[in-house]
Amino acid sequence: MLVRIYRSRGVGSVELVKVVEECVMYLSDGSLRKCLVEYRKDPLTGLWCRINVERAFREHRPDIEEIRKNIEEVIKRTESDCPFCASRFRERTPRFYFLKESVLSRGAVVLVPNMFPFGKFHSIAILDPGRHYRPPWDLHEVILDLLALCQEYFEKIIRVDSGQKYCYINMNFLFPAGSSAVHPHAQIVTARRPTNVHGVILRRAERYYRKTGRLLLLDYVDTEVSIGARHVLTKGRFVVYAPFAPHVNYEFHIVDIERGDFQNLSLCDIKILARILCNIISAVSLRFGQYSFNFSIYSALPSSRYSRYSTLLVRVGFRKEPYANYVNDIGFMELLHGEHVVVTYPEEYARSVRLTMTLG
Numbered sequence: 383m384l385v386r387i388y389r390s391r392g393v394g395s396v397e398l399v400k401v402v403e404e405c406v407m408y409l410s411d412g413s414l415r416k417c418l419v420e421y422r423k424d425p426l427t428g429l430w431c432r433i434n435v436e437r438a439f440r441e442h443r444p445d446i447e448e449i450r451k452n453i454e455e456v457i458k459r460t461e462s463d464c465p466f467c468a469s470r471f472r473e474r475t476p477r478f479y480f481l482k483e484s485v486l487s488r489g490a491v492v493l494v495p496n497m498f499p500f501g502k503f504h505s506i507a508i509l510d511p512g513r514h515y516r517p518p519w520d521l522h523e524v525i526l527d528l529l530a531l532c533q534e535y536f537e538k539i540i541r542v543d544s545g546q547k548y549c550y551i552n553m554n555f556l557f558p559a560g561s562s563a564v565h566p567h568a569q570i571v572t573a574r575r576p577t578n579v580h581g582v583i584l585r586r587a588e589r590y591y592r593k594t595g596r597l598l599l600l601d602y603v604d605t606e607v608s609i610g611a612r613h614v615l616t617k618g619r620f621v622v623y624a625p626f627a628p629h630v631n632y633e634f635h636i637v638d639i640e641r642g643d644f645q646n647l648s649l650c651d652i653k654i655l656a657r658i659l660c661n662i663i664s665a666v667s668l669r670f671g672q673y674s675f676n677f678s679i680y681s682a683l684p685s686s687r688y689s690r691y692s693t694l695l696v697r698v699g700f701r702k703e704p705y706a707n708y709v710n711d712i713g714f715m716e717l718l719h720g721e722h723v724v725v726t727y728p729e730e731y732a733r734s735v736r737l738t739m740t741l742g
C-alpha cells in the first residue's frame with residue numbers, strides 16, 4: 383500500500399505536512415477502486431484532518447428546491463412562537479443586570495443576555511427582530527451592526543470585569559449548524575481563559591514565537607498568499623484563504639495582518655470585515671447551495687498573556703443541508719472552540735439511572 387509524505391516549507395518556520403495513503407473504495411456496483419486519502423496537519427492547531435480525494439471531487443449538487451421547501455416549512459412552523467420576533471422578544475428575553483442599559487442595540491440588531499448562559503458573560507444578538515428569517519446572502523447589514531455593537535458591548539464588559547481577556551463572536555445559522563431558532567442570531571461570549579481550540583492556537587503561537595521571534599499566524603498567512611492556490615483575497619488589513627487542513631467543509635479564515643485584537647479595529651475596518659465575511663457566506667451559499675453555517679471570531683485582548691503572539695482570526699465553515707425537524711447538537715462551541723456543551727447534569731442523571739437500575 384502506497385504512503386507518501388510531503389513536506390513543504392513555508393514562510394519562517396511554517397511547514398505544511400501532508401501524508402497521502404492509497405486506499406480502496408467500495409462502489410455501489412460491488413467493484414473496488416483505488417483512491418487516495420490525504421492526512422493534512424493544520425499548522426495553527428497541530429490537528430490532522432482527512433480528505434478522501436475522490437469523495438471531495440465527486441460532484442455534490444444539493445437539491446436547492448428541496449432545501450428551500452424545507453426552510454420555508456420550518457419558517458412557517460416557527461414564526462408564530464419565535465422568541466426573537468419583534469412582537470415577543472421584549473417579553474421573552476432577559477435584560478442585562480450588570481450593565482446600565484437593559485438591552486443594547488444598533489441599527490436592527492438587539493443584544494440581550496442569554497437566558498441559560500454558558501459563562502459569566504454570554505449574550506445573544508438578535509439580528510433584526512423585524513425579520514424572522516433572512517437568507518445567508520442577505521446578512522450584510524445586520525452583520526455590520528452586529529460587529530460594531532459587539533465592540534461597544536466588549537468595552538462595557540471589560541469595564542465591569544477586567545479579568546475578561548478573550549472575546550468571541552459566534553453564529554450558528556440554521557439547525558444543521560446547531561441553532562435551535564431559525565431567527566438569525568449570534569452568540570457573544572467573553573472569557574477569562576481561551577476556549578480549547580483558541581488555547582491550542584495561542585499556546586502553539588507562543589512556542590513558535592519563543593523559537594523564532596515571529597508570529598505563527600502571520601507566517602502561515604504569508605505562506606498561503608505565496609502558494610496562492612487557497613488564497614482568496616487581501617483587502618485592507620485582512621487576508622482571506624481556505625486553510626490547508628480544514629476542520630469543517632468549505633472552511634475559510636479571515637486574518638488581521640496588522641496584529642490587531644477586535645477592540646482596536648476602526649469602524650472602517652469593521653465595515654471591511656463585515657463585507658468580507660458576508661461575501662464569503664453569500665458566495666458559498668449561492669455557488670454550492672450551502673444554507674447552514676457557523677462562524678467564530680477569536681480575539682485575545684491586550685490584557686491576555688498571549689496577546690503578543692496573537693492576531694484577530696475569523697473562521698467560517700458550512701454544514702449539511704437543512705431538513706425539517708432536525709437540530710444538530712454540534713454548534714460553534716463544539717466545532718470551532720472544541721468545548722462540549724452538554725444539557726444533562728452528570729450527578730443528576732447518574733442519580734436517576736442509579737435509582738432505576740438498583741430498583742429494577
Ligand SMILES: [Zn+2]
Nearest residue numbers: 464467514565
Ligand atoms: Zn423570529
